[in-house]
Amino acid sequence: MATPGGSHLPDGGKARRAYLQLRDEITRGTHAPGAILPGETRLAQKCGVSRVTIRRALDALAADGLIEKRLGAGSLVRDPGAQAVPLSGDLASLMPQLVEIGQRTEARLLSFGYGHPPQPVATALGLDAGARVQTAERVRLIGGTPFSHLTTHVPEAIAANYSEADLATTPLFRLLERSGVQIDGAHQSVTAALATPEVARALNVAVGSALLSLTRVVRDAAGGGVEYLSALYRPDLYRLDMDLCRVGSDGDRHWQPVIGAPPSAEAAE
Template identity: 65%
Template structure:
């Protein structure tokens, strides 16, 4: 694990609050790379905290590569590193499943068993139905950006091996198994990194993550995959293009849905 790639939340609630505020300012472009942040004393006064708290926040920012602290010169803002960032368009779901699946993956676990009740209920599985559960991380430019937990009914998963899943996108394996994917429903929210996920994604425990849950169904409406995905927000973005439609008071925003040939 490379320390400079790790999000370094400082100890203490106040230090974390200041760290997150300053990080948003830097990543959001509110301050120009190469400029100096205010001194520790001024920052302490601005945020109503001690200089020790400010120092902890700045040390964490420096560990993230967002600032450079020079004795006698102050804290210099650095250019945020954009490498390894993945962008997905939520209006082109199926093409994105294929595109994201082409990033390299690392298989962390592979097993069979009865899924948690919420998973079985969402997939419409009968009581006691076994699924194949896999945990993987995906990488872009050798940098981890997502933690994926998938559940696939045993009658489908028996058509591919652990090695297949480690080397081939799951979407392709479903197709190879004769599954005709018809629809999917996904929910996006936010969550905090648990210890095992934090280690896999190279972030600190409690770091904010983008959480996506997706249930994929076949042409007969049966659940063929349940995905629980966690993403580093600094390396993965969800985007949507909108257009104004309708007339008069009924005019409103709608997403622009592109075909499967879209990038």
Template identity: 65%
Template sequence: MAGTDRTSLPEGGKARRVYLLLRDEMSNGTYPPGSHLPGEQRLAEMFAVSRVTVRRALDALDADGLVARRAGSGTVVRAQDGAAAVAADFTSLMPQLVAMGQSTTARLLSFSYGAAPDTVAQAMGLEPEARVQTAVRVRSVQDRPFSHLTTYVPEAIAANYTEADLATTPLFRLLERSGVQVEAAHQSVSATLASPDVALALGVSVGSPLLSLRRVVRDSDGQGVEYLSALYRADLFRLEMTLNRVGGDDNRHWEPVITPAPEQEAAE
């Protein structure tokens, strides 16, 4: 599979944990390319593990090309080429690819009809166990998977498009094409860990950090027409937003800067 995980990841235990944490800190800028990691003794103290454990983790990072270890000069973080991180604007068409020319592909992992899970039915304002279409897709940029998308759509609406449509067209566009009067959306963002099935689909280690987004889209009657649960690779994806401070003394407040949404881009 494209973008599958490195094989030198220590299998279990503490070395694995140290490997994942250091890789995360290199990816999030705590240790940028070219910088030195702390020495083995210091890392052992920071993570409360033995130096042997630290060395196993560093060996694995070295084998994966993430660091360079040189006797006498310590451990240096190596620059990664790879795909650039995907930046998405949070205020316009909701998570949407912003960088020019970045195009994505979606792969449909599963597609079925059945009773809505309780949390989904409640959030959408559906009857308990109302029938919904459930689709799971993975979206990639330059063949690297970056998002795992699970969507729920009431059966009556989902009848307007096919499984093949879903593999090629953003769901939001399919809804509007089906005549749904989309009126509002509510989204909520937090973080989670990659479970085994999601880790496999996204090509990351189990336990890697993911940005999680839940979104409920409603029509003009306030009825839920789409429920999205999206998981994004933290090393490849971030949500961005610019705000301006506007208004006079009594009414000074923040106002999001809205970026026009290019129609060809995906709303996921």
């Protein structure tokens, strides 16, 4: 069954492999919008599968809205401009972008409550044993399409300054500053993850879909942890960018991030 804005993995390992290969080619622009994909026979040969298998892969791509199957005329690659515009985040200037992205996108609060955090969260935030945090789960949407699933942990003393209603309508970044927190910096790591059933439902993707996973620990001017963020992004709607410059001389030439470079687009919280 088709889910708007989602990802539809077909049944069968070979069909999934063909689907992922073609989806990657379409999203990378190998097959431009408006182009007609090669016929089923050629695609089957290219992907090393049968025509029945390639047909299942094409059906899944059509359900994703990436192609339009036309009887007797092949499969037309759809214009992504008619779908949600992907967001990109500049790693070198990520924090200033958070406020603006909160204004561009819609947030839906899934859960809100207080309790003891998982040990990795407590350690990262530098919390004492028995300390409590406010934990919230949210989904952010752009153009009505969900692109990120966010889980945040904020120390109770800070979170007491805002309510569940505040978090449902205002970006957390703003709430922290409104609470008097002087944010100084953050450390984050990026890896990959697979969509669990719960996250898959929230992001309208198939269970097991590949997601971009980002973990960020935000600290105040005194070095204390004020937020622990675990974020999962749909890679078809979000990417992370970084500008680099070549520095050094002779044999010591190397790449270095351009700190403070103007972002090409806003980043997501």
